[in-house]
Amino acid sequence: MSDKSRKTILTIILIGFLFVLAWLAERCLDEYVMRVVRTGLIYVIAAVGYNLINGIAGQFSLGPNGFMALGGYMVALLMLPLDQKKFVWFLQPLIWPFNAFSFSKPFFPLAVALGGVAGALGALIVGIPSLRLRGDYLAIATFGFSQIIIVLANNLIPITNGALGIKGIPEYADIYRCLGWAIVAVLIISNLANSSYGRAMKSVRDDEVAAEAMGIPVFRIKLLAFVVSGFFAGVAGGLMASLITTVSPNLFSFSMTFNLLIIIVLGGLGSITGSAVTAFAFALISEVLRFVESPMTIGPIHIPGIAGMRMLVFSLLLVLLMIFYRRGLFGKREISWDWVFARFGKITGKGAEAWSHKTERS
Amino acid sequence: MSILKVRDLNVHYGGIHALKGVSLDVPEGTIVTLIGANGAGKTTTLRAITGLARASSGSIEFRGRDISSVSPHEIVRLGISMAAEGRRIFYNLTVLENLMMGAYHRQDTEEVKKDLEWISGVLFPRLRERFSQKGGTLSGGEQQMLAVGRALMSRPKLLCLDEPSLGLAPLLVQEVFRVLSEIHDEGCTILLVEQNAKAALKIADYGYVLRGGTITMHGTGEELLADERVRKAYLGEGE
Numbered sequence: 152m153s154d155k156s157r158k159t160i161l162t163i164i165l166i167g168f169l170f171v172l173a174w175l176a177e178r179c180l181d182e183y184v185m186r187v188v189r190t191g192l193i194y195v196i197a198a199v200g201y202n203l204i205n206g207i208a209g210q211f212s213l214g215p216n217g218f219m220a221l222g223g224y225m226v227a228l229l230m231l232p233l234d235q236k237k238f239v240w241f242l243q244p245l246i247w248p249f250n251a252f253s254f255s256k257p258f259f260p261l262a263v264a265l266g267g268v269a270g271a272l273g274a275l276i277v278g279i280p281s282l283r284l285r286g287d288y289l290a291i292a293t294f295g296f297s298q299i300i301i302v303l304a305n306n307l308i309p310i311t312n313g314a315l316g317i318k319g320i321p322e323y324a325d326i327y328r329c330l331g332w333a334i335v336a337v338l339i340i341s342n343l344a345n346s347s348y349g350r351a352m353k354s355v356r357d358d359e360v361a362a363e364a365m366g367i368p369v370f371r372i373k374l375l376a377f378v379v380s381g382f383f384a385g386v387a388g389g390l391m392a393s394l395i396t397t398v399s400p401n402l403f404s405f406s407m408t409f410n411l412l413i414i415i416v417l418g419g420l421g422s423i424t425g426s427a428v429t430a431f432a433f434a435l436i437s438e439v440l441r442f443v444e445s446p447m448t449i450g451p452i453h454i455p456g457i458a459g460m461r462m463l464v465f466s467l468l469l470v471l472l473m474i475f476y477r478r479g480l481f482g483k484r485e486i487s488w489d490w491v492f493a494r495f496g497k498i499t500g501k502g503a504e505a506w507s508h509k510t511e512r513s
Numbered sequence: 514m515s516i517l518k519v520r521d522l523n524v525h526y527g528g529i530h531a532l533k534g535v536s537l538d539v540p541e542g543t544i545v546t547l548i549g550a551n552g553a554g555k556t557t558t559l560r561a562i563t564g565l566a567r568a569s570s571g572s573i574e575f576r577g578r579d580i581s582s583v584s585p586h587e588i589v590r591l592g593i594s595m596a597a598e599g600r601r602i603f604y605n606l607t608v609l610e611n612l613m614m615g616a617y618h619r620q621d622t623e624e625v626k627k628d629l630e631w632i633s634g635v636l637f638p639r640l641r642e643r644f645s646q647k648g649g650t651l652s653g654g655e656q657q658m659l660a661v662g663r664a665l666m667s668r669p670k671l672l673c674l675d676e677p678s679l680g681l682a683p684l685l686v687q688e689v690f691r692v693l694s695e696i697h698d699e700g701c702t703i704l705l706v707e708q709n710a711k712a713a714l715k716i717a718d719y720g721y722v723l724r725g726g727t728i729t730m731h732g733t734g735e736e737l738l739a740d741e742r743v744r745k746a747y748l749g750e751g752e
Contacts, residue, residue, distance in 0.1 A: 347617065354603045354614050357648075361601035364563060366589025366618045366667060421605075483605065 158488045166334055173326045185326060186394070191434035192329040193390045196336040198414045198430035199423055200383025205412075206420035207344050208376035209356025211290045214277060215384040215411055217297030220304055220403035221273045222266030222385025223392040227317045228310070229254045229262040230393065235319040239312055246309045259323040263332065263389040270385020271378045273300065278377040282370060285359070297408065304400040316399025324393035332390060333427075336383050341423045341485070343379065352376050353421075417472060418479050425481025440464055516541040516671055516702050517562070517593075522571035524554075524561050531557045533726040534571070539671065539704050544697050546705040546713040546734070548747055549723035555706040556598055558723070559673050562704070563595045564588045575671070590618050592670035596660040596677060598706075604649030608640055611648045611659055615666025625666070632662045636692050654685040661689070665696065672696065673704045678712065690716055710747040714738045722747070 177185060201215050228249045236245055236253065244250065254262050281292035304311045311317070343349050351372045354362040363369045392398045410433070418429030443464055446456045472480070484490070517539040524532040532554045539545045547555045560566035562573055564585035573581045580588055594615070603611050612632065616625045633641040637658040643651060651659060657677060664672060677693070678686040686709065694716050697703055707713035714720050714734045722730040722743065730743065737743045 347613075350606065350610055350614060351617060353606055353610075357603035357605050358601050360565065361597060361603065362614070363585045364565060364589070364595050364597055364601075365614050365663065366586045366594070367614070368584075368586045 161488055162338075169330060169334070170327065173330050177326055187434060187438045189324060189326055189329045189394055190391075191431040192326075192333040193324075193387050193394065194411075194414065194430040194434050195333045195427045196383050196390070197387035198411050198418070198426040199333075199336045199340050200380045200387070201411045202415045202418070202420070202423060202426040203340050203344070203352075203383075204376045204380040206415055206422070206426070207349065207356065208352040208373055210282065210373055210376065211286060212293040212377065212380070213290050213405075213408055213412075214274070214293035214297040215380070216403045216405055216407040217277075217300035218270035218273050218381040218384035219388030219391070219407060220297075220300050220398075220400070221269040222263075222388030223398045223403060224304065224311055224317075224388075225266040225269040225385070226262050226389035226392045227320050227398045229265060230259065230320055230323070231317060232319075232321070239315075239317055239319065240309070242312075242315075243308045245312075249310070256321070256323055259321075259393070260328065263328075263386055263393075266389030266392075267382040267386040270388065271382035273385070274378045274381025275374070278374050278381075282373045282377060294405075297405070301400050301403060301405075304403070311400075314400060316397055316402075318397040320392055320396045320398070322393060322396050324390045329390055329394075332386055336386070337423060337427055340379070340383070344423060348372065348375060356421075413469065416479055417469070419481035419483060420479060421483040422479065422481035422485055424486040425479060425484070428486075429480060436468075437461065437465065514541050515539060516576055517704070518572075518574040519558075519562070520572045520574070522558070522561060522573065523569045524557050524566055525569045526557075526566075531726055532561065535723070535726070535728055537721050537728065537731075539702060540719070541702055542700060543718040544693070544703045544705060544716055546707060546717035546720045547723055548707055548710040548713060548720060548737075548743075550747075551708075553723040554726040555723055556675055557726075559595060559675050559704070559706055563593055563673060586618070589667055589669075592667075593673060594664040594667040594669040594671075595673040596657075596664040596675065598675040598679065600653075600656045600660040602648040602651075602656050602659050602663065604647065606648055607645050608648060608651070608659060609644040611663055612640070612666050615663035617667075619667065624668070628666055628668055632665055636665075636695060637662050654681050654688070657681060657685070657689060658692075661692065665701075669701065671702045671704060673706075675706045676708060677705070678707065678709045686712065710743070711738070714743075 176188065197215060197219060204210050204212050231239070231253055233253050236250060277293065277296040281289055281296065284292055305314050351362065351367045354365065354367060355369055355372055359369055388403065391402070395402065414430045414433050415426045418425035440461045443460045444456050444458055447454045515538040519535060519537045522532050522535040523530070535554065535558055547558060549555050557566060561568050564580070564583055568581045571581070572579055575591060575593060578591070580591065583591070603614065606614065612629060616628070619625050639655055640658060640662055643655065648656070648659060661674065661677060677689050681689065690712050693703060693705070705713055705717065714737050717734040720732065720734055720737045721728050722737065730737065730740070732740070
């Protein structure tokens with residue numbers, strides 16, 4: 152059996168195993184923990200997509216919260232039942248065509264995919280003018296555009312219901328759908344990163360002028376990374392809308408982008424598996440750290456609950472991690488099957504040999 | 514037959530008039546060199562030919578087609594590639610990936626393999642040993658070899674080289690020039706920009722001397738090598 156087909160089979164087995172794990176988790180863990188797990192999976196989708204543009208293509212975008220908002224509102228508008236729509240838009244009526252139909256449950260994946268398309272279209276419109284800029288300028292331009300989207304969400308009342316938001320979205324983002332989308336995101340993005348397009352993105356990151364001189368259509372490659380990244384931001388936003396069952400401009404504020412930035416820097420810019428693992432861990436840890444905000448009594452000292460204490464501890468953790476792992480936890484490395492063979496190589500001696508041969512040189 | 518014809522080329526960088534009416538010809542199958550001091554416009558000429566700098570007026574004709582307003586990645590497709598000054602290799606890609614980026618637009622997989630074989634096996638055996646190593650970990654000389662190899666991977670009809678000997682030890686400079694004549698023997702036309710005027714003129718069929726954005730002298734390699742003014746100004750020889 153060739154090396155490649157063996158890895159494909161292993162990947163399929165792993166995916167099956169993850170779904171079995173999800174099935175077990177749903178039966179054994181309580182609703183609260185499952186919510187955290189689902190949030191973690193949604194973060195995985197957004198972070199992996201964000202890493203494509205920031206880590207792999209090296210274009211510093213600050214826009215994902217805007218694209219997540221597009222996906223979130225798209226799913227909300229498509230999935231909200233008709234009677235609920237009448238109830239929500241009481242100030243101004245909802246515009247056509249959204250006031251005329253709503254998707255039933257089997258069409259939820261389609262709605263999420265359309266949320267992704269909304270994110271991708273947004274990225275296309277933002278990307279065409281702003282990807283001609285570089286570095287800090289690109290960051291400022293994308294930041295500005297995402298702010299515009301949030302301002303629009305606040306003011307386009309006939310579509311978004313303004314600051315009141317949209318509530319009563321059916322909760323269809325169960326563990327299987329979240330896991331399924333997360334797997335799709337990781338698979339598509341890692342395959343893209345390892346294709347010739349991915350190499351072109353990395354070469355643009357390393358030296359844009361040299362890439363251009365090599366015959367790489369630099370602008371098109373950047374736009375490709377940006378649009379794919381926007382698609383998965385939209386998907387993540389759509390799933391999040393259905394998980395929380397409400398969307399409002401506040402949900403997709405800049406702090407969302409900030410969280411994602413923390414995740415991809417912490418996981419290692421350019422490492423897809425790194426940002427996937429970190430995204431999941433980020434969601435779990437920020438829940439676990441909730442206890443520091445509750446009132447505590449340590450010996451004779453009584454500390455009242457301090458809101459925001461969590462972020463303080465989090466920042467401290469970040470500072471420490473950045474001191475000891477300057478390139479993020481994974482750097483540019485990936486958890487690949489080769490890596491696994493090398494780690495647990497005693498079982499498959501051949502794979503380990505091939506790997507050690509490779510690492511010796513790099 | 515000239516493969517490249519540049520006529521009355523002007524390039525401005527903002528308010529600076531970098532090239533003032535440069536005209537030159539590169540006949541097919543030859544090595545043509547541009548020599549001159551710092552800031553004479555050598556690199557600008559190459560940047561204009563490869564589309565990285567825009568000509569404000571004048572024409573650049575490559576195999577009968579005007580390319581002065583064609584985008585850089587299209588120019589590579591047409592058959593011009595460049596090893597830029599300062600090597601500019603991709604630090605985080607492996608040596609093999611760097612080479613493959615040179616063949617980015619090519620569809621003929623079999624021929625690409627043959628070229629890879631030739632470049633990494635015959636021209637630069639050092640690169641073969643370092644295939645899976647990151648580009649950034651190579652020494653200066655190896656990086657230069659990689660830059661030239663990468664430019665060759667597009668199988669160019671015209672190879673532009675900007676200061677390939679810059680910052681290299683004398684022995685490596687010899688190595689680079691040996692490889693250039695080897696590439697030339699394979700039928701590749703070369704436009705070479707060099708500060709190392711002596712070595713460049715020795716292997717060149719024809720040479721142009723740039724000064725202050727204009728061509729002040731031109732002639733065959735031997736003529737220029739023998740010219741009193743060239744010897745004084747660029748070869749560092751006294752009376």
